Amino acid sequence: MNTPQSGTNLFTPLHAWHVQNGGKMAPFAGYDMPIQYSGIVAEHTATRTALGVFDISHMGRLRFDGPRADQLLDHLLTRRVLDMQPGQVRYSLICNEEGGMLDDVLVSCLESPSGKIYFLLVVNASNKPKIVHWLQPHLADFPDVEFHDVTESTAMIAVQGPRAVGVCERLLPPAATKLGYYRAKVTDQMSKPCIVSRTGYTGEDGFELIVRAEDAVRVWENIFLAGREHGVLPVGLGARDTLRLEAGMPLYGHELSEQIDPFTAGLAFAVNLKDRNFVGSQSLASKSSSASGASVSKLKRVGLKVEGRRAAREQSKVYNADEKEIGSVTSGTFSPTFNQPISMAYVDADAANIGNRLEVDIRGTRAPATVVELPFYKRS
């Protein structure tokens, strides 16, 4: 059984609610977070079939103000920022000069009610200290850009599942629930200021809300009141992981790291090289051109369906039919939707074809596995 790690000294504004409502708490990136409430499978299924609500306040929220905020971010992100219009959200990477990934982020261009344009960067909780530190010299180059870490003064709540729109229509103004995918708006939840975006990390439709820390419990409880007859459940980090894995979404520290470049990770779509100069762009340009010819990166991120009931979890070795070790698993679980173990792995590119039969080592025992298309799960 897992024993709690030390070093937990951060609490989200919803921490007391989790403890009072049966959340099994454990440390994650310095925060004491709910891993599960009713159970991972029940919470996973509620999100796939009805509605799941997640406290994701541990995610880092970094705000950039000033007329040159877009120029600063365009210099730091692999995705183009200069052409972003208010209301747009983009998935991007932050790379080091060598083209290794420092983090994967969402960048939003937002317009405040007073008409002020600003940018919000949502970064991984585990990477926030590293990113804030890494930002400092770049911020010094742009002294007119105002930077604020608003993580502690706000809360972030994900509302995900097929009932998300219906339930949020009772809570948010129509302009918010009519947002397109990867669009965001500064609005209000019953007169409490609220940033709404049509984004998520589950493979379902839904929204992510950012509210003031002092409003978090009220907004959270309003969602449960509105969702009560729709089968809403609070969902912990356990099911957040099984949901994102089924949706084929990479997780930093597992599929993504400073040792892996975006092309190997299958994230070429998040790198805009044309007519741009950003941190890591030169390394990425050489990796990109060689990737089409003689490849520098001979590994590829793939999905595996594993036979049997045992999951091939992180660090399980992957073998080809000739008994050659060709890669290793980065994330694996028992999939509640498919009632079968699934994994993501990096394997030699020449073994990465869909339908390829491989073997995974599960604590000393081999299990057959098949390369399948990512994502494992796509909503209908």
Add this chain to the structure above:
Amino acid sequence: MSIQPEQLKYCDSHEWVYAPTDAGGVATVGISAFAVAELNDLVFMALPSVGQKLAAGQEFGEVESVKAVSPMYSPVSGEVIEVNSGLVDRLEQLNADPYDQGWMMKIKMSDPSELAKLMDYQTYQKMISQHG
């Protein structure tokens, strides 16, 4: 057989042992209701084979939930003489009744004095209540 949690001895890794004096040195082993609740959503279990010799503290099998894999450790030393092999296909029984239907193996103990090192019910309850 009707095993009640109050009659059992426990390890700090949450296995229980049932070894009444009239059982002829045979110990029945399982895992506690607390462990089953902590694991949640069980998907797989591996148990030892009859004839396998185990030392106290040695891994005798594993349970896997959606979240993680947990090894199970033998509370006593001896030889496995019977395994509840049907349990691996009826993991829901472990949820419903971890003490009676949910027993896992019977061991012919080689050193019954090891039982004295295990926790009684009250001590184990105290331990898990501090666990959170």
